[in-house]
Amino acid sequence: MPRLEFVDLSVIYRTQTTVGPGELTAVDGVNLVVEPGSTLGLAGESGCGKSTLAMSVLRLLPANTRTTGKILLGEENVPDLGWGRLRAVRWTEAAIVFQGAMHSLNPVRKVRDQIGEALLIHASGDRAKYKEEKVRDSRVAELLKLVDLSPAKGNSYPHELSGGQKQRIMIAMALACEPELIIADEPTTALDVVVQAQVLQVLGDLVASRGLSLIMISHDLSVLAATCERIVVMQRGKIVEDGPSAEIMRNPQHPHTQALASAFPLIGDPASRLRLPSYAAPEPSGTTSGGQAQGHANDVVLEARNLTVTFGGRGGATNAVDNVNLSCRRGEITALVGQSGSGKTTLARTMLGLQRPTSGAVYYDGNPLKHRRKDLKSYRKAVQFVLQDPSAALNPKHTVYEAVAEGPRLHKLPGDEREIVSRALRRAELNPPERYLATIPQELSGGQRQRVVIAGALALDPEFLVADEPVASLDASVRADILALLLKLKCESGVGALVITHDLGLAWNIADRVVVMYQGKIVEEGPVEQVLLDPQHEYTKKLLSVVPTAQVAADLDGAK
Amino acid sequence: MSAPSGQETLPTNKAPKINVAAARRRQRAGEVWREFCSNRSGLIGLVVLAIVIGLALLAPILAPAETLDVTRITAGQNEPPSWANPLGTDPSGRSVLAMLIWGARVSLLVGFSATAVSMVIGTVVGMAAGHFTGWTQAALMRLIDFFLVVPGLVLAIVLSSIIGPGVTTIIVAIGITSWAGTARIVRSQTLTVESRAYIERSWALGASNAHIIRKHVLPAVMPLVLANTTLTVGSAVIAESTLSFLGLGDPSSISWGSMLKMALDTGAATGGFWWYVLSPGLAIVGVVLCFTLVGRALESVINPTLRGR
Numbered sequence: 001m002p003r004l005e006f007v008d009l010s011v012i013y014r015t016q017t018t019v020g021p022g023e024l025t026a027v028d029g030v031n032l033v034v035e036p037g038s039t040l041g042l043a044g045e046s047g048c049g050k051s052t053l054a055m056s057v058l059r060l061l062p063a064n065t066r067t068t069g070k071i072l073l074g075e076e077n078v079p080d081l082g083w084g085r086l087r088a089v090r091w092t093e094a095a096i097v098f099q100g101a102m103h104s105l106n107p108v109r110k111v112r113d114q115i116g117e118a119l120l121i122h123a124s125g126d127r128a129k130y131k132e133e134k135v136r137d138s139r140v141a142e143l144l145k146l147v148d149l150s151p152a153k154g155n156s157y158p159h160e161l162s163g164g165q166k167q168r169i170m171i172a173m174a175l176a177c178e179p180e181l182i183i184a185d186e187p188t189t190a191l192d193v194v195v196q197a198q199v200l201q202v203l204g205d206l207v208a209s210r211g212l213s214l215i216m217i218s219h220d221l222s223v224l225a226a227t228c229e230r231i232v233v234m235q236r237g238k239i240v241e242d243g244p245s246a247e248i249m250r251n252p253q254h255p256h257t258q259a260l261a262s263a264f265p266l267i268g269d270p271a272s273r274l275r276l277p278s279y280a281a282p283e284p285s286g287t288t289s290g291g292q293a294q295g296h297a298n299d300v301v302l303e304a305r306n307l308t309v310t311f312g313g314r315g316g317a318t319n320a321v322d323n324v325n326l327s328c329r330r331g332e333i334t335a336l337v338g339q340s341g342s343g344k345t346t347l348a349r350t351m352l353g354l355q356r357p358t359s360g361a362v363y364y365d366g367n368p369l370k371h372r373r374k375d376l377k378s379y380r381k382a383v384q385f386v387l388q389d390p391s392a393a394l395n396p397k398h399t400v401y402e403a404v405a406e407g408p409r410l411h412k413l414p415g416d417e418r419e420i421v422s423r424a425l426r427r428a429e430l431n432p433p434e435r436y437l438a439t440i441p442q443e444l445s446g447g448q449r450q451r452v453v454i455a456g457a458l459a460l461d462p463e464f465l466v467a468d469e470p471v472a473s474l475d476a477s478v479r480a481d482i483l484a485l486l487l488k489l490k491c492e493s494g495v496g497a498l499v500i501t502h503d504l505g506l507a508w509n510i511a512d513r514v515v516v517m518y519q520g521k522i523v524e525e526g527p528v529e530q531v532l533l534d535p536q537h538e539y540t541k542k543l544l545s546v547v548p549t550a551q552v553a554a555d556l557d558g559a560k
Numbered sequence: 561m562s563a564p565s566g567q568e569t570l571p572t573n574k575a576p577k578i579n580v581a582a583a584r585r586r587q588r589a590g591e592v593w594r595e596f597c598s599n600r601s602g603l604i605g606l607v608v609l610a611i612v613i614g615l616a617l618l619a620p621i622l623a624p625a626e627t628l629d630v631t632r633i634t635a636g637q638n639e640p641p642s643w644a645n646p647l648g649t650d651p652s653g654r655s656v657l658a659m660l661i662w663g664a665r666v667s668l669l670v671g672f673s674a675t676a677v678s679m680v681i682g683t684v685v686g687m688a689a690g691h692f693t694g695w696t697q698a699a700l701m702r703l704i705d706f707f708l709v710v711p712g713l714v715l716a717i718v719l720s721s722i723i724g725p726g727v728t729t730i731i732v733a734i735g736i737t738s739w740a741g742t743a744r745i746v747r748s749q750t751l752t753v754e755s756r757a758y759i760e761r762s763w764a765l766g767a768s769n770a771h772i773i774r775k776h777v778l779p780a781v782m783p784l785v786l787a788n789t790t791l792t793v794g795s796a797v798i799a800e801s802t803l804s805f806l807g808l809g810d811p812s813s814i815s816w817g818s819m820l821k822m823a824l825d826t827g828a829a830t831g832g833f834w835w836y837v838l839s840p841g842l843a844i845v846g847v848v849l850c851f852t853l854v855g856r857a858l859e860s861v862i863n864p865t866l867r868g869r
Binding site: 352354373376377380381384385389392393394395397406407410411453456457460 | 756757758760762763764765766768771775776779780
């Protein structure tokens with residue numbers, strides 16, 4: 001079984017910049033050994049070079065890269081391999097589970113043929129028998145069983161499978177030629193929590209039962225802790241921390257690791273309740289969160305009564321939102337939790353008046369919301385929207401100034417426009433505002449863009465925000481900063497929020513109340529501590545059981 | 561290509577911001593210009609067009625109107641090219657070169673005006689068909705479909721025979737019959753833009769239809785419309801020649817199409833007076849080719865995926 005070793009590996013990209021050709025060092029002098037049969041987690045933010053490092057093992061890097069140093073796979077140095085030998089090594093000794101199974105499968109071929117393709121290409125030597133279709137088909141059926149799929153699924157096309165099933169097909173594909181090393185590049189990033197747990201389970205079992213080496217890449221430390229013995233943290237192309245999973249989770253040394261670890265809080269850990277690295281809610285006394293929530297217990301700002309939204313489509317109508325009653329109180333953060341497809345985004349859009357309800361109504365300050373544009377205008381000023389993907393939510397042609405000033409101009413807010421914009425940017429913690437006024441979105445980082453979106457909402461001085469997955473597309477460390485901002489707005493300005501999320505940790509971090517949604521219905525709601533620490537409904541329990549937390553890591557540790 | 565100056569007048573204390581936005585626009589225009597210049601064929605097209613436009617503007621100086629006055633000319637009929645008349649003379653003894661220069665005025669005027677009419681109608685209808693849904697969209701789409709399937713030339717002939725011959729007639733006829741393709745393109749671009757999240761954000765901020773169209777959709781479809789414009793000018797020049805050739809133009813003014821018609825009427829083609837047939841024909845081909853080259857170059861600057869095709 002080969003041992004994988006990186007010796008002083010650097011990977012440099014040649015890039016085009018505004019001042020001519022430039023160089024970007026993605027991996028910078030990495031030394032790392034992966035012993036046979038061990039599992040290694042590679043953590044870091046996007047752009048830290050973790051995927052580049054993994055792809056270099058099979059020399060799958062684009063043509064504009066230059067590699068120095070050695071990548072030893074067994075006895076052989078991968079950069080020195082001849083083309084024929086490299087092709088033989090690919091997939092038979094090391095295989096990759098690619099990121100985003102949705103895009104890595106060919107949409108016009110049956111998945112069975114796609115799994116069989118790897119077998120056919122490598123049908124030589126002792127695998128020559130796979131040249132026969134029958135033998136190959138039986139091997140594919142066997143592989144599908146390995147990943148908990150019925151062999152009949154092999155006849156499906158990728159669009160007929162769910163995200164989790166597609167990811168399992170990718171794993172089956174990686175296992176086809178019985179490689180000894182599997183590299184999984186963010187295998188669960190695009191999946192929701194329940195499916196993520198299933199995929200991790202399949203991967204973990206396979207590695208344990210077959211004694212494979214596994215390199216798993218993720219930005220989520222808890223995912224890595226759940227499957228890997230050892231975690232390596234990368235930042236700017238360098239390894240900054242390396243150690244056993246439990247140790248890294250419990251006692252991170254490097255500040256970057258600490259930031260990554262704190263971004264995914266442990267549910268039930270008082271240290272992360274209403275507390276983030278950069279901001280902590282003041283202790284509940286008088287006007288602060290706890291007291292406020294009780295003080296205004298009946299002060300409902302936004303309310304949905306018997307709300308139903310039905311979408312027509314093939315195979316009859318679907319109730320995306322099914323007879324939902326929901327109330328959001330002034331100065332309180334309510335988290336709406338559910339997995340993808342549970343109707344939470346539709347509920348948010350309906351609450352905002354962007355979608356007409358089929359029946360039922362939304363009430364604002366006790367008055368039903370009318371869907372005429374004129375009637376909506378004053379509502380829009382009071383209740384604002386923060387979107388999921390800040391890169392898409394800003395017009396790439398507009399400067400930050402124009403994006404933030406859009407709301408005030410539409411509502412013809414009195415006062416100096418420049419002053420309003422600067423104040424909104426300052427409230428969203430873009431300091432000093434003058435630095436950002438003239439920039440366009442592509443010049444900002446993801447976190448800064450999300451702040452601009454929030455500033456655009458704050459410019460209207462709303463009393464309530466509806467945020468749809470506000471941190472789902474952001475990096476771990478940025479996530480904590482944005483959540484801190486929402487928490488700070490609540491505590492210091494009394495801006496309440498309905499935060500839609502699939503991430504229970506987020507609810508634990510900032511929310512006062514949690515509402516759990518399942519298949520268009522609300523199945524459980526109540527204060528955060530009550531719902532998350534003592535769940536009543538089956539679905540809530542299931543959601544909580546699959547959140548990879550340090551609890552899981554500790555259990556794994558104990559089992560070994 | 562001139563960058564549009566600040567679209568809104570803001571109080572003076574916002575001056576620094578406006579300057580920044582204008583500087584950014586200037587910089588972007590500079591980039592487009594540099595990329596355009598790197599496209600050799602587009603640049604050649606632009607230079608030739610500039611020369612043609614210059615000649616047309618200078619027509620009264622280069623070829624004073626008297627030279628076309630049949631009562632005052634001295635040259636004989638149907639003279640072959642000579643030093644005095646480089647492109648020969650027509651059946652009335654007028655210099656073909658002078659006619660060509662004067663004809664460029666009408667041809668280009670009709671080309672540009674008809675294109676402007678067509679672009680305005682196409683952009684407005686296209687954006688409306690993409691932005692609104694339901695009944696409005698259905699009605700607009702059927703209207704577009706109608707103008708797409710009706711043969712443009714036939715409709716133009718009918719229109720000009722109703723309104724009566726003349727340059728304005730030709731402009732209106734071409735403009736009204738050629739906007740449907742533009743509308744389709746603009747509509748598809750509008751649909752793409754409207755599915756972006758920033759439109760949703762704008763709705764949530766309380767935007768009106770007019771605001772969405774003006775601030776988000778129009779700037780996004782403008783580059784496409786611009787590239788399409790230069791391509792349409794070419795076909796408008798051809799359409800003008802065709803209509804003039806069919807005798808629907810203003811009989812008193814000279815255009816390249818009417819020169820061809822006269823050449824046919826007077827038997828120049830069969831009589832061997834090639835200079836009278838070939839000159840306006842080549843002029844049309846040359847100008848249309850130049851517009852196409854410029855249009856293609858602009859298109860590839862705006863849509864980088866077309867480069868190298």
